[in-house]
Amino acid sequence: MPSIALVQFVCLCVLTSLVTCDSDVTKETLSSLQQQVQTLQAACQRQNDEHQEFKDCIKRLTVENHKQNERIEDLEAENKLLKDYLQSDGSQQRRVSEEGAGIGFSASLSTPKALGEHQIIVFDTVVTNDGDSYDPHQGHFTAPVTGLYAFSVTVMCDGSESNLHAAIMRDGQMIGKAYANGSSYDNGSKLVVVQLEAGQMVWVEHFSDPSGYKIHGYGHSAFSGFLIMAY
Numbered sequence: 001m002p003s004i005a006l007v008q009f010v011c012l013c014v015l016t017s018l019v020t021c022d023s024d025v026t027k028e029t030l031s032s033l034q035q036q037v038q039t040l041q042a043a044c045q046r047q048n049d050e051h052q053e054f055k056d057c058i059k060r061l062t063v064e065n066h067k068q069n070e071r072i073e074d075l076e077a078e079n080k081l082l083k084d085y086l087q088s089d090g091s092q093q094r095r096v097s098e099e100g101a102g103i104g105f106s107a108s109l110s111t112p113k114a115l116g117e118h119q120i121i122v123f124d125t126v127v128t129n130d131g132d133s134y135d136p137h138q139g140h141f142t143a144p145v146t147g148l149y150a151f152s153v154t155v156m157c158d159g160s161e162s163n164l165h166a167a168i169m170r171d172g173q174m175i176g177k178a179y180a181n182g183s184s185y186d187n188g189s190k191l192v193v194v195q196l197e198a199g200q201m202v203w204v205e206h207f208s209d210p211s212g213y214k215i216h217g218y219g220h221s222a223f224s225g226f227l228i229m230a231y
């Protein structure tokens with residue numbers, strides 16, 4: 001871009017060289033040159049203005065770009081947090097479902113049994129034993145994980161005129177009772193929802209003396225339990 005000073009300098013040189021020439025021609029030429037100089041000056045001014053506008057524009061764009069970069073960094077950080085959260089949440093869910101998958105059992109009594117005091121009732125016929133946590137030889141369920149569990153027991157008297165009292169026990173502590181009137185093949189039942197630590201045991205025991213009370217078998221008396229939710 002030619003600077004105004006340069007243009008003026010060139011014009012001055014031309015004018016100086018014309019000073020000695022014919023006065024009419026010189027006047028005309030001078031006025032034409034003056035016009036050209038003015039035009040050039042105006043053009044120069046416009047270019048200077050435009051140049052300034054470009055500079056301002058670039059400054060604004062640089063600021064804008066800087067802001068955008070900061071926003072991108074923020075979004076990237078946020079994205080990383082969300083990804084981490086989703087991954088940990090996913091693994092948490094996997095962990096619970098792996099440990100808690102299919103923990104549940106149902107077992108019934110095969111034949112009528114005479115029961116002594118505090119005798120554990122061993123429900124020996126397994127219908128379901130997902131997770132293998134119920135022992136059909138000892139009659140206890142052992143919690144494989146800490147969590148919330150449900151247990152149900154039904155006992156039926158064998159008609160020997162003896163009432164039957166059964167208790168659901170958690171590590172020796174009674175958490176539910178079922179009673180059946182012995183005179184009429186009565187059934188007693190109970191459902192309990194209970195928290196268990198991993199390793200705690202639940203079973204059903206007869207808790208009435210004198211001993212000798214009988215419980216009916218052939219699938220009428222049964223014990224079931226399952227994990228509702230692992231903690």
Ligand SMILES: *[C@@H]1O[C@H](CO)[C@@H](O)[C@H](O)[C@H]1NC(C)=O
Pocket residue numbers: 181182183184
């Ligand atoms: C057991 O049943 C018999 C006959 O139905 C009844 O007379 C008796 O009162 C009942 N006993 C109890 C404790 O409910």
Ligand SMILES: *[C@@H]1O[C@H](CO)[C@@H](O)[C@H](O)[C@H]1NC(C)=O
Pocket residue numbers: 156184185186187219220
């Ligand atoms: C107890 O339940 C059995 C079914 O398991 C049923 O046959 C019996 O009649 C019931 N006893 C009474 C008194 O309702």
